[in-house]
Structures are given as structure tokens and as C-alpha cells.
Amino acid sequence: MVPVTTLTRKQREIQEREGLILDVARRMLVERGYLGLTMDRIAQEIEYSKGTVYQHFSSKEDVLVAVAGESMSKRADLFERAAAYQGPSRERMWAIGVADDLFLRLYPNHWEAEHIIRAASIQSKATRERLVGLHATEMRCFGACTGILRDAIAAGDLQVEAGEKPEDIAFGLWSMSFGAHFIAASSPNLEAKGMGDTDRSLRRNYNALLDGYGWTPLSHETDYTAAQDRILSKIFPEEARSLGLL
Amino acid sequence: MVPVTTLTRKQREIQEREGLILDVARRMLVERGYLGLTMDRIAQEIEYSKGTVYQHFSSKEDVLVAVAGESMSKRADLFERAAAYQGPSRERMWAIGVADDLFLRLYPNHWEAEHIIRAASIQSKATRERLVGLHATEMRCFGACTGILRDAIAAGDLQVEAGEKPEDIAFGLWSMSFGAHFIAASSPNLEAKGMGDTDRSLRRNYNALLDGYGWTPLSHETDYTAAQDRILSKIFPEEARSLGLL
């Protein structure tokens, strides 16, 4: 018997269980909501005791932050792949929009988790360590955007006024996408307000915002619908196929 | 003894108590967060028993929806006053932005409540009656925006493409403002991300979005900072003074 191997097997088992807990928690969150997600139920479902669950996570809130962190990291992956796209700066920014849209389809329940963990009283009960990780991941998304913005300014595709920072524009895009997903996920009867397809609206508004900043080529100068197909097939072929978009 | 008077006094007392409960709940929500707001504490603070609190509200979630509804209705008031402003359509839309900004300052804790009540599991436990009221109030805000948009289109200040509805543009503005307030309220260390003044960013992005739609006069054709002072002194003199903005 090689002790290291045995030890590793146990540790691997423990690590796998952590993933199992998160899978169960995510499903529970989707199916029964925040109030229906309980530590007892998680324990029952993974067929371990509650104490064992608490060996992985310090609190229910900690589980939630971990759940959100997992999908947020997938989001960051998509964003970074989009940012690495070779093309005019505005088209790269558009690729971020495509990634955002893709993310929404691939992880439709992410916003439920993100919604909850953004509540102050939730964050105060999560592990500092896990929160730091979450913010680092968030920063990866934000960084992908500001990177493109800086390139656009350097290339002369985008002029910013004095005192205006790329971060401000990135914040605008972030706000808009965040707000749209959020409202769409949490406002019942948007149709009653005369709203049709919120995804389509968001895409249009996204372009309008970039046009407003004078980021060339403007949306009426290029066919961004064609660009979308190009981006999907070049950067996200697998994801697009799995969603039937290609 | 006139029976009607006596009865009315009691009823008035009950009604006042409802307001008292909401005041206490709002304060508690701000000070101790969602998890720190408990029905027992509310009862203790208003010096009535828990059963009495439950005679006004069917659940803790119902209290929260009522708290959010109260401030949302103030928001609708501000929006409607802004929409009634006499001036070019774009300036009227700008007035909505000013109202939005004013609301943020006047009711800084509204978003904490709105955040919570947008969670699905919360809405499912609130009274249908109260939810309907909330949505009606939300619709007042939305309606103020779409009204201005329709006027702008009619006046030729704004051209929309075929198949594009005023609601889509209103949704863009709503998303952006909602997302910005939300992120600002729930993301610690935005400075670490390189973000400065989020309110300023929002204003800039708001104008960029309207510019992107080609809503005349464009922001570089008019001084919207001057318009802001005009709007504050004409529509919101008291509020502006109380906040030291005039």
C-alpha cells in the first residue's frame, strides 16, 4: 500500500463530494428557490450527514456564493474567449455581447443565484475566502471588457472625452446587461407592459449605447447580425451547436 | 357617543399602526438586513404582539413587498412630475433621469428592499393584492417613460426603425438605471475595479444611449448640465434644496 495514493483517493473523494453538493444545491435552488434550499435536504440528497456538508461550507450562504461562483467562472471563460477574438475592436465588443447572450442560454439559472448572493446579509455570512474568489472572477469579466475598450481607444475606433475612463463605459454595458437579465428574470408579466423579446431589446440597446459613444464602425455601417454568425462559428461553435444556433 | 366616530378612531388607529409597522420594518431592514428583520422584533418594537402584526400582513415577505411598494410609489410620483415637465422631448427624458437620481438620494435604502422582493421565492409568499399594487406602481414609472418616447416620435425628435417599439427603448433605460443602482448597492470595492463615481457614469451612459438612438438634440448639441439645474429648480425645488443641490 502506498500511503500517498490512499490519502489522495480519500481527498479526491472529498473534493468530488464538494462538486456533488454544489450540483444538488444548484438544482434545489432552481426547483424550490432560496427558501426551499435547506442544508438538511442537501445532506439527505447526497446521502451524507449535515455535519459533513458543514465541513465543506461554513453556512448556507457560503454554498450559495459557491454556486454562483461556479457559473460566474464559466461566464468569465466565455468572456475571455470573446475578448481574444481577432477582428475590429467594435466587433470584439460585440463578441462579448454574444458571449453574454450565450451564457444566459447555457446557464439559465445563474441569475437566480447571483440575485441572492448580492444581498448584503448573504455576503456577510459567506466565507471571506470564497467572496474574494468571486470578486476575482467578476473582475475577469470586467477586465475582458476594459481590455477591448483600451484597444479601441488606442486604435482610434473610439474617442473618449477628457476625464472619461474605459471603466465608465464598461460599467454602462455591465449595468445594462445585468439590469436586463435581472428584470427579465424577476418581473412577471412584462408582456403586460408591452415588452416583447427582452433579449432582442437588449441587443438593440447594447448597439445603441456603443453607437452613442461613437464607436466605429457604427451599427448602421456594418451588419452585426452577420457578425454574430461569424463569431458563433469561430469562437463558440460547440456551444452554438448544442443550442441549435448554428 | 356617536358610534361612527368611535369606530373610526379605532380604525384610524389600526391604519396608523400599519404605517408604524412599515417604518419599523424599513429601518430594521436597513440596519440588520433581510435575515435580521424578524416578525418578533417588529412586534416588540411597535409594542404589540406578533399576532397583531399578522393581522396587517400575511407574512414577512408581505411586509417586504409593502415596504418596497411605499418607496416605489414615491418614485412614480417623481417620474410623473418629470414627465409633465414642459420642454423638448429629450429634455423631458433627461428630467426622468434627474428624477431617478433624486430618488436614489431621497430613498437610499429602496434598492435593498427591491432587491429582496424580486426574488421569486419572496414573491410567491406575498399577498396577490399587494403584488398587483406593486406592479401597477411599477407600470406608472414605465408609463411615464413610454409617454415621453411616444411624444418624441410624434414630434420627429426620434426616429425608430420598423418593428422597434418605444417599450424597447424604455426597457433599455430601465435596465441601465436598474443595473447601475443595483451593482452600486451590492458590489463592494468597485474602486478596486477602477470605478469612480457610479452616478456620474450612469448619467453619461444614459446620455450615450439616447444619443445612440439619435434622439435630438444630441448631448453635444445642448448643455444637459444646465438643463439639470433648470429641471431641479422648476420641478423639484424642495427636494433639491433639502439635498443641498440648489
Added chain:
DNA sequence: TTGTGTTTCTGACTAGTTGTCAGAAATTGA
């Protein structure tokens, strides 16, 4: 003032939650 019917208020109680921790069980290594 007193008696009676009605409304309103109360807090002990049920059911269910999170998080803990002493001891049981399993694992490791000699």
C-alpha cells in the same frame, strides 16, 4: 351602571430552520 355580543389582541405553541459538537466509525500506519 350593568350585561351582552362583537371586535381586537395576545403569547404559548407547532413546525421547521441553521449551525454545533461529543462521541461513533472509519482510516491510517507502525
Added chain:
DNA sequence: TCAATTTCTGACAACTAGTCAGAAACACAA
């Protein structure tokens, strides 16, 4: 084989939401 160490367990303490039978307050007529 056995003792040291790690891991797991579930009864438990401390809370919370929401209920409801009975107590208290009130209205009003006689």
C-alpha cells in the same frame, strides 16, 4: 493487531415563521 488520527454522524440548542384558543377591550342597549 492495535492505537492514533481523521472523518462522519445525528441529537441538540437556539432561532424563526405562522397559528389560534382564549383573554381583554370595546360598543351599545337597557
